[in-house]
Amino acid sequence: MIKSPWDIDKELGLWWYSTETPGTGGKLRTVPEDFLVEEIGDHPDSSGPYLLCKLTKTNWDQHRAIKAIASGLGMSHQRIGFAGTKDKRAITTQYISLFKVTADDIEKLTIPDIALTPLGFTQHPIDLGDLKENRFSIRIRSIVDKTLYSGFNEFQNSLDEGIPNYVGYQRFGVTRPVTHLIGLEVLRGDFQEAVRVMVGKPGTHMGEHEREGRACYLESGDPAAALHLLPPRLSLERSVLHHLVEKPGDYLGAIQSLPRTLRSMYVSAVQSWFFNLTLSIRLEEGRSLTEPDTGDRLIWPDGRTDQITSSTLRAAKVQIKRGTCSISLLLPGGKLIPETGADDRIIEHILEENGIKTEMFDKMSSVLNTTFAGSFRSTVMKPQIDHHIEDEDLCVRFSLPPGHYATSVLREYMKADPLNMT
Template identity: 30%
Template sequence: MIPDLDYQIGISVYSTKFDGIGGKIRIIPEDFEVSEKILEKTQNAINQEEGYAVYKLKKKRIDTNHALSDIFRKKGIRLKSLGLKDASAITEQFVCAGNKGKAIENFSTEKYSLEKVGFVKKPLSKKDMIGNHFKIKISECGDGLSSFAESYKVLNFYGYQRFGSKRPVTHLIGKAILQRNFEKAVELILSFTSSYDSKENNEIRQKLADKQNYKQYFDQVPSQMDIERIVLKEMIEHNDYFRAVRAIPLSLRRFYIQAYQSFIFNQSLSAAFTDGENLFEAESGDVCFDFKGIIGKFVKGLDQNLALPFVGYSYYKKTRFDYQISQILKQEGITPKDFFIKEMQEVSNEGGFRQAAIHCTDYSSNENSVEFTLSRGSFATILLREIMKPSDPISAGF
């Protein structure tokens, strides 16, 4: 049985016939450890005496964006990460200064620590990151972990956190923006409720479903609902939906569009798998990534990984997956052209390609713990979903 939450984020299949061991993850942050892996060439280049400072950020109970905002507030330095790490894990990642200059002293708070590792000649970017290594404990699970082998092939779906986890709404906001329905985007941000969310959060959102209540309840919106507060403030002061959406930080507005693209991708992958397409081996005419992550056409004899289109305004139709993708877009009432947003060009997205299957290495398990490395952009929760087959992903810690 596929959980309802999976359908909400576009996943309607399992890739494996493995029975699933159930259980829970993330009972405590220490149960879920993530460390970023970068290219050896990059690692060796972090040895300059000057240039752009590189730090190692270790954290728990705070996500990457909030940690970097806090560092900026406390130290006045803007740092960029290579990838985002969520709050419910112990994580270790590289962050880099955007300007040349003196490095700040190492410092720590109760949620994170920042430690200088050196300087580089040019700022690090996503391209320097190979992937992430995970060490995960599964509690209250059945036996059988040892029989889940690395040979199991798993589809490269986007995981729950891409869509808001307990409140799967980010893709719906993205769709509303694509449809230029800024009123709906504001309503979803403020008042979309989910049975997985807390009672308190749902109560305040129910009040915010009525525009008349905006002013009255503004002070009751908790500080962690920082985006909701930005949107409310704009609505109270200007009563302009477009302006309220525009007040949201650019990185998050772009993320909403990407979340909707991720939803389309998950649906495409599910539909192609259901239709019997081979998603684990490339065929003649396919678009593939090589081992360096460079995209190109399938060449027999080369080590390549099959890629599926990630729909945007430059959607490439000439793949064997166009039938499924076109059907999905038709059902959604969206066309590739919609991803170019004249009114808000800065969030337009041309799309691209994403690997069809998860590339997992260094896989090992011991009793109820599992360790593995995934390439950049793949989600550990998607591999764990196949291992555990949870009936309720949220209560299982996803």
């Protein structure tokens, strides 16, 4: 293992690289065409009130794209369903469902760098997680040490042993890693501070107007003054400020005015951050991600989980070696998990350290109309990567299950500045 030298990795709980191969450096997403993502789903044609469409977008933030589509169709963004959040600086293809929209409505819609193809109707909306996998085709440019091309097979051998299944940068942000910080304030019930973090906290690589607008709100808390300064592209921040101009002091209402999937993302980012921290502490303590111990929890591909006891330890080792299941960690939520294993004690300590109790997740489930029951996530992933060299750039292709992050794979190979990976 190698400790990450990057401050943002320390902040987001991405403390370790499990591979010991030298990092190539390099840069992702020099142009959107360098990062292609294709969602693979199973959405059979039927009949019903939901129009199923294939959405291809180039260099669009997911939530802003959904809001733009909703605005163009004259409908609420709450009536658009999608299975997963896709990368911004990329060309991504995915499926969405639109309630009571026709193919003719889609034909009239024109949004730059967004293409919608009607596929038929379905009885139920697409919801988060309704996909089989994501396929990636990625080009890594400006590699620092090109002699490491020949070492890719060694790197693949390391992947075969398993690498940490960290929740990647996209869940938190890199230039402004605030999603989990907003979620912490939401869970604590401090909606005023949640808005303050969302709108005011600065980031890197900000333009003049963004920097001035965020600083204005951070210093004054004046939504009208900040609105005057923030650029139009920050539509989510501006919608929150518009709400506060119309209803001063209604910070909960401002949060509730955001798309349900975004509200959910703030709290799920906290769960993901706790997962990353727990995973990194487990590695720091020298405990294996593939060799189980009593108290560890197993997860199967169908989501079923079980906790290892002294009497099942031997069988668990056999099952993990066969690849039928893997060790998992908790993404804590409203369902209380008894403290029985070493990882459970770590999670309980992290929750306590951040002033979070399990009942807060239940409370926010009702306040935000989204369930935060908690779940388990595998500690490892073992992707198979195809690669070739093109014009001295490394081109890779691989597939990942839902909720797994391509950057968590590529950071192991590149070991580059996270700012070069977004």
